[in-house]
Amino acid sequence: MKRLLRYYQAIISSYSEVFFLQDRRYGLILLLISFFNVNIAVSGLIAIITVLLFAAFIRMETDFLENGFYLFNPLLVGMSIGYIFEVTAVSFLLIIMASIFTFLLTMVLYHLFYRVSVPILSLPFTLVSTLIYLATLNYTSLYTQALYVGLELFDLSFLPQSLSMFLKAFSTILFLPYASIGLVFAVLLLSYSRIMFLFALAGFYTGVFVHSLMLGSNQLALLNPYAFNYILISIALGSIFLVPSVRSIVIALSAVAMSVLMMDASSSFWTIYKIPVFTLPFNVITVFFLFVLKSVRLREFAYRIKKTPEMTLRSYVLSVFRFKAEEINLFLPFSGNWSVYQGFDDEWTHEGEWRYAYDFVIRQEGSTFKNEGLGLEDYHAYRKPVLSPVSGYVIDLKKSIEDNAIGQVNTIENWGNYVVIQTALGSFVELSHFSRHSLRVRKGEFVEQGQMLGLCGNSGYSPQPHIHIQVQESAVLGSRTLPFNFVSYIRDDTLHFYERPLRDEDLESCVNDRILDKILSFSLDSVYSYKVYKDGKEVDAFALKVKMNRFSGQFYFEDEHKNLLYFAKEAGMFYFYDYEGDSEVWLQKFYTAMPRVPLCYKKDLRWRDYLPVHNQSKDGWFDIYSLGAIFVPKILVCEGEWRFEDGLNLKGRLSKQPTSQMHVELDQINGIKTVRLEGWTIRMEK
Secondary structure, X not given: OHHHHHHHHHHHHHHHHHOOOOOHHHHHHHHHHHOOOHHHHHHHHHHHHHHHHHHHHOOOOHHHOOOOOOOHHHHHHHHHHHHHEOOOHHHHHHHHHHHHHHHHHHHHHHHHHHOOOOOOOOHHHHHHHHHHHHHHHHOOOOOEOOOOOOOOOOOXXXXXXXXXXXXXXXXXXXXXXXXXXXXXXXXXXXXXXXXXXXXXXXXXXXXXXXXXXXHOOHHHXXXXXXXXXXXXXXXXXXXXXXXXXXXXXXXXXXHHHHHHHHHHHHHHHHHHHOOOOOOXXXXXXXXXXXXXXXXXXXXXXXXXXXXXXXXXXXXXXXXXXXXXXXXXXXXXXXXXXEEEEEOOOOOOOOOHHHOOEEEEEOOEOOEOEOOOOOOHXXXXXXXXXXXXXXXXXXXXEEOOOOOOOOOOOOOOOOOXXXXXXXXXXXXXXXXXXXOOOOOOOOOOOEEOOOOEEEEEOOOOOOOOOOEEEEEEOOOOOOOOEEOOEEEEEEEOOEEEEEEOOOOOOEEEOOOOOHHHHHHOOOOOOOEEEEEEEEOOEEEEEEEEEEEEOOOOOOEEEEOOOOOXXXXXXXXXXXXXXXXXXXXXXXXXXXXXXXXXXEOOOOOOOEEEEEEEHHHHOOHHHHHHHHHHHOOOHHHHEEEEEEEEOOOOEEEEEEOOEEEEEEEXXXXXXXXXXXXXXXXXXXXXXX
């Protein structure tokens, strides 16, 4: 019974995948609508069932089929055969062979494209359908009918032609070229995602406009049977694989315009063999764009695609404001208290191509040295440990240059003793002026963030012992520098996240508190029971279980209603970063009350953080906020301030709601003991 349920989920998921919809309810509706043309519906189902049986025969795990990713291409191939040929014994055999071949091609292309992190889209369908149509030119036993001629569900003749052709193009994606069915599809898409619907409209009319300029006829452009490619390209590039933004709008509509040439060129060639172009323009243009955009590391590339574009946009905006996800972030290269000697664009050596760099020294009582500062040993920073600001491989270093005497600088070997580290993300981090022979790492060695690299010195062009750190665009020493932030540092009892300190500012590095670290360590399968009180009266009870997504490795809390609150503990902090489920539930209040807790405790230590505005508003407003956030991202977040009252208690409030008070008490051993906000009290019961 469980296997049958998985097969059912896989079938309806394959229909929703055609329109990039990650909701099985929409897949079921699309399946039912396909029966408007029984021949197409039956052919599609034969193809999917064939692939499911074949996958079971080769003992492929059904988990990989449930989301419909491997099935929607065979589905489209089956429907494309049913679009032209009647379901007979011969066409039945043809569908079986074509669907298995499509499945095999899907698996092969997926693993090839996976290496460059580009989706295969519906390329297997396009290739196999082209082969099938070529082969059937020789098959006289197939019965062809004008199956695409049918009656509308209801009369839409009153609509302007430009709108009716948009609806017809929309429904052609599922081989049902009827304006009335297109209207149903459009309503479904509008209910699922307003952003996707708007991109569908913009893509279609942009493509028609460009095509009409080329053809010299708006009528011919509207009647083009392959105009649905405009819709698919616009949705894919504008809202699925790229985060919805002004930049993605420009990219998506530019791609649509370019697809006009691809569509006309391919249709001119394909017509010779009486083969439809299918989704060839969509696949080629979209894959090319995504490959290039991924290669240049476009900031708006959707590395984590959520259920809807609205959710993807919210997740992206939060990551930008909370973690500066689109920028380079480093940890401080030291422990303890140091001062900024030079920052970005500073007046001495941080200029031109080398302007993005920091120099750090140690000041005590306002001075970087003791006594008269005539010897290296007089300087507080001299031979202090220098820590790796990142994890990565040491790709270059030098360690034999003499330390300069005070008052002298080495103008020939400017960088002195240095280390260059390449991170997993491809950044090149360079640290300079180490003391001679103090480096404790070797070329080719992998170093962890926080690992000791060597000792601070005065080698190279250095007037006094200090740490120089920069991010450069290549492994070549002294190449052009790039801007970066520091993950965290304490200044004036305020913890700053992902910021850039200014010249002469005193900084303190963050050191994890072992007790806090232990309290906020949540073991897999642990269960925490809570009761909810309002004005001292118990009103509800629930339990949270710690679980892990076996595919992504993400940890989350789950309640009995399957609401999920994702959390992580890294970079010296515990934080919540995503929520899935119903709004206005108790689990969401944990996110609101303590979105981030630093693991470095200091009494009255303060920090600022951002919450998704969706946590603070009704669901209906989320769509309006999301549309506006395409142009003004900040409207999707609200800012707040938190502070440690003592080692177990922290308080917070939202900037725009100064009366809102949040109080969190941590358990002495493990877990979150009490959460108080908005008049509610959520207390852990042991």
